[in-house]
Amino acid sequence: MVTLVAPKDFSPVEDAETIKKACLGWGTDEKALISVLGNRNSFQRKLISLAYQEIYHEDLIHQLKSELSGDFERAICHWTLEPADRDAVLVNAALKKAKPDYRVIVETACVASPENLLAVKRAYRFRYKHSLEEDVAFHTKGDIRKVLVALVSAYRYDGHEIDEDVAISEAGLLHDDIYGKAFSHEELIRVLTTRSKAQLNATFNRYQDIHGKSITKGLLGDPVDEYLSALRTAIRCIRDPKKYFVKVLRTAINKEDTDEDALSRVIITRAEKDLKEIKELYLKRNNISLNQAVAGETHGDYKEFLLTLLGKEKNQALN
Amino acid sequence: MVTLVAPKDFSPVEDAETIKKACLGWGTDEKALISVLGNRNSFQRKLISLAYQEIYHEDLIHQLKSELSGDFERAICHWTLEPADRDAVLVNAALKKAKPDYRVIVETACVASPENLLAVKRAYRFRYKHSLEEDVAFHTKGDIRKVLVALVSAYRYDGHEIDEDVAISEAGLLHDDIYGKAFSHEELIRVLTTRSKAQLNATFNRYQDIHGKSITKGLLGDPVDEYLSALRTAIRCIRDPKKYFVKVLRTAINKEDTDEDALSRVIITRAEKDLKEIKELYLKRNNISLNQAVAGETHGDYKEFLLTLLGKEKNQALN
CATH class of the missing domain: 1.10.220.10 (Annexin)
Structure with a gap:
C-alpha cells in the first residue's frame, strides 16, 4: 500500500x-x-x-x-521523474560513483517485476544511449561483473507455477555450490539469475527445510567482500523486499553520517508501492516509527519533503 | 527484400x-x-x-x-506460426535436441533486432512458462553457457551512434583477450554480448585495420569446439547476417544427408525479410541459384513448398 x-x-x-x-x-x-x-x-x-x-x-x-540544492534538490528531482526513468538515473549514478554502489544495481534488478525491469532498461537506453548491461559490464570486473550483468540482464518468467522437483534438486545443487570445494558459484548464479521469483522462493524454502539454515548463511564473508554481499542482497531482495528495505533504511539512518542517498532512494521509490508496509515493519523491528527516525536525522526542506512522502502521522509533532 | x-x-x-x-x-x-x-x-x-x-x-x-508429416509438416507449421513465436519454437527445439544445436540459439540472439529478440523471449515465456535464459542456462554448462546465456539475455542499445575511441580501445582489448595468456575471453564475451551492433561492427573493423586479420581468425580451433564455434557464429551473425545465412544454406545443402532443419529454418525465417538478397548472394558465391540447389536436394511437397517461398524463377523447370 x-x-x-x-x-x-x-x-x-x-x-x-x-x-x-x-x-x-x-x-x-x-x-x-x-x-x-x-x-x-x-x-x-x-x-x-x-x-x-x-x-x-x-x-x-x-x-x-x-x-x-543538496539532498532536497536530488530528492525532489528524483521524485518528479517517471518511475522507470528514475530507476535508470539512480542505477547510473550508483555505477558512476568513485566506489560504485552495487547494492542499488542489485536492488533495482531484483525487486522490480520483469516488466518493470524491462521498462527501466528501455529508459536507460533512451537516456544514456547505452544498454544498462553494457554499462554495468564496462564498469565492473571479475566475479562481481558476472553476478551484476546476469541480474540486470534477467528477463524472468513471472508466472506463479512452481516445480517442486526442481526446487528440491536445485536446493541441493546450491548447497553443493556454496559448501563444495569448487567455490565458483556457477550453479548459484545460474539459478539466482534465471529462475522465476516464485520458483526461487520455493527453492530457498526447500534449502532451509533440508539444511536447517538460510541460504545467505553460507555466503557470509568479510563484510567488504562485495561479491558475496551482492549475492546476499540479491537473495534478500527476491525473498522479502520489504524486510530488505527496512534494513537499508535502518542502516542509512543509524550511520554516523546519515546516508541520505539510500534514505531518499527507498522512500521515493517505494512511496507509491509498499511504503506503508515498510513503515509498519520498521516500527515493529526498531521500536521507533520511521517518521520519527527520519525526523531525528534530517533537517529543513529535505526533512519536510521526506515526511510528506511518508505521510505525516497523527501524533507527530511538526517540529 | x-x-x-x-x-x-x-x-x-x-x-x-x-x-x-x-x-x-x-x-x-x-x-x-x-x-x-x-x-x-x-x-x-x-x-x-x-x-x-x-x-x-x-x-x-x-x-x-x-x-x-515429415519435413513438409514441420516447414508449413513453422511457416504458419507468428514470427516471434516461431523463433521461440525453433530455439526450444534446438535446445531440446540430444545434441543441442547451439548455432540456432546464437543465430536467433544475434540476428534479431533487440526489440525482435525481446518479442521472441516474450513468446518463449508465454509458450513454455520458463524464460529463454532459464532454459538455455539449465541445458548448458561451462564456457558455452557463459556465451549463450549472455547472448540471449542481451537487450542491446540499437542506435547508430558509434564511439570511435571505444572501438579502438576495445579492438585492442579483444586482441589481448584472444591472443593473451589468460584465454578466458572475459572481455570478448563482455563486448560481444553487451555493445550495440553498430559499435561492434566499428570495433571489428578497427580490429581488422590494426591487426590485419579478422577477429574470427583467432577463434579457430578444433572444428568440434562448440564454444569457439559459438563465438565465431555470433561475430558472423552480427557482422553480416546474409553472408552467414548463405553459408548455413550451402552447408545444409552440401551435406551428404541434406540438413532439412537448417534449410527450412533459413528459408522460412528469412522469406519475409531478406531472402531475395540471400538468393543473390548465394548465386554469386556458388554459381548455382538457390532455387536450383534446393530443387536438386529436396522432393515432393516439401520441395514445392520451399520453392514457393523462394519465389519461382522464370527459367526454372517445374519438374
Missing part, C-alpha cells in the same frame, strides 16, 4: 503555475514545491511536467535543479 | 475454407495448402488462423500437424 494520498481533483496547469510562482523572485518557496509535488502521484506529476513544458517552454526538472 | 508476393485482395474466411477442404476426405490436398499458405504474408496467415479457429473451433497448426 502507498503512503501518498493524491487529490482526485487537480489541475496540471494550476500546479505548474504554482511551481513557477514558487521559483520566481528572490528566494524559492520550497514549502509550495513540497506541498504540490509531494502530494501528486506519478501520473499527475507527469501531467504537471507536460503542462510546465507547454506553458513555460522549460523542462521542470531543469528548473528545479537550478533553484534548489 | 522479400521473395513473397502476397495478394492484396484476400479473404481469411475463404482461405480457411480452402484449407479445411484440402484436409477433408481421404487424402490431403497438399498443393492447395501450399498455394494458400505459401502465398500469404505473416499478417494474412494470422488472420487465416483466427478465421480457422472461429469457423471450425480448431487450431490451424493442430489440424496441419494431424494431416501432414
Whole structure:
C-alpha cells in the first residue's frame, strides 16, 4: 500500500503555475514545491511536467535543479521523474560513483517485476544511449561483473507455477555450490539469475527445510567482500523486499553520517508501492516509527519533503 | 527484400475454407495448402488462423500437424506460426535436441533486432512458462553457457551512434583477450554480448585495420569446439547476417544427408525479410541459384513448398 494520498481533483496547469510562482523572485518557496509535488502521484506529476513544458517552454526538472540544492534538490528531482526513468538515473549514478554502489544495481534488478525491469532498461537506453548491461559490464570486473550483468540482464518468467522437483534438486545443487570445494558459484548464479521469483522462493524454502539454515548463511564473508554481499542482497531482495528495505533504511539512518542517498532512494521509490508496509515493519523491528527516525536525522526542506512522502502521522509533532 | 508476393485482395474466411477442404476426405490436398499458405504474408496467415479457429473451433497448426508429416509438416507449421513465436519454437527445439544445436540459439540472439529478440523471449515465456535464459542456462554448462546465456539475455542499445575511441580501445582489448595468456575471453564475451551492433561492427573493423586479420581468425580451433564455434557464429551473425545465412544454406545443402532443419529454418525465417538478397548472394558465391540447389536436394511437397517461398524463377523447370 502507498503512503501518498493524491487529490482526485487537480489541475496540471494550476500546479505548474504554482511551481513557477514558487521559483520566481528572490528566494524559492520550497514549502509550495513540497506541498504540490509531494502530494501528486506519478501520473499527475507527469501531467504537471507536460503542462510546465507547454506553458513555460522549460523542462521542470531543469528548473528545479537550478533553484534548489543538496539532498532536497536530488530528492525532489528524483521524485518528479517517471518511475522507470528514475530507476535508470539512480542505477547510473550508483555505477558512476568513485566506489560504485552495487547494492542499488542489485536492488533495482531484483525487486522490480520483469516488466518493470524491462521498462527501466528501455529508459536507460533512451537516456544514456547505452544498454544498462553494457554499462554495468564496462564498469565492473571479475566475479562481481558476472553476478551484476546476469541480474540486470534477467528477463524472468513471472508466472506463479512452481516445480517442486526442481526446487528440491536445485536446493541441493546450491548447497553443493556454496559448501563444495569448487567455490565458483556457477550453479548459484545460474539459478539466482534465471529462475522465476516464485520458483526461487520455493527453492530457498526447500534449502532451509533440508539444511536447517538460510541460504545467505553460507555466503557470509568479510563484510567488504562485495561479491558475496551482492549475492546476499540479491537473495534478500527476491525473498522479502520489504524486510530488505527496512534494513537499508535502518542502516542509512543509524550511520554516523546519515546516508541520505539510500534514505531518499527507498522512500521515493517505494512511496507509491509498499511504503506503508515498510513503515509498519520498521516500527515493529526498531521500536521507533520511521517518521520519527527520519525526523531525528534530517533537517529543513529535505526533512519536510521526506515526511510528506511518508505521510505525516497523527501524533507527530511538526517540529 | 522479400521473395513473397502476397495478394492484396484476400479473404481469411475463404482461405480457411480452402484449407479445411484440402484436409477433408481421404487424402490431403497438399498443393492447395501450399498455394494458400505459401502465398500469404505473416499478417494474412494470422488472420487465416483466427478465421480457422472461429469457423471450425480448431487450431490451424493442430489440424496441419494431424494431416501432414515429415519435413513438409514441420516447414508449413513453422511457416504458419507468428514470427516471434516461431523463433521461440525453433530455439526450444534446438535446445531440446540430444545434441543441442547451439548455432540456432546464437543465430536467433544475434540476428534479431533487440526489440525482435525481446518479442521472441516474450513468446518463449508465454509458450513454455520458463524464460529463454532459464532454459538455455539449465541445458548448458561451462564456457558455452557463459556465451549463450549472455547472448540471449542481451537487450542491446540499437542506435547508430558509434564511439570511435571505444572501438579502438576495445579492438585492442579483444586482441589481448584472444591472443593473451589468460584465454578466458572475459572481455570478448563482455563486448560481444553487451555493445550495440553498430559499435561492434566499428570495433571489428578497427580490429581488422590494426591487426590485419579478422577477429574470427583467432577463434579457430578444433572444428568440434562448440564454444569457439559459438563465438565465431555470433561475430558472423552480427557482422553480416546474409553472408552467414548463405553459408548455413550451402552447408545444409552440401551435406551428404541434406540438413532439412537448417534449410527450412533459413528459408522460412528469412522469406519475409531478406531472402531475395540471400538468393543473390548465394548465386554469386556458388554459381548455382538457390532455387536450383534446393530443387536438386529436396522432393515432393516439401520441395514445392520451399520453392514457393523462394519465389519461382522464370527459367526454372517445374519438374
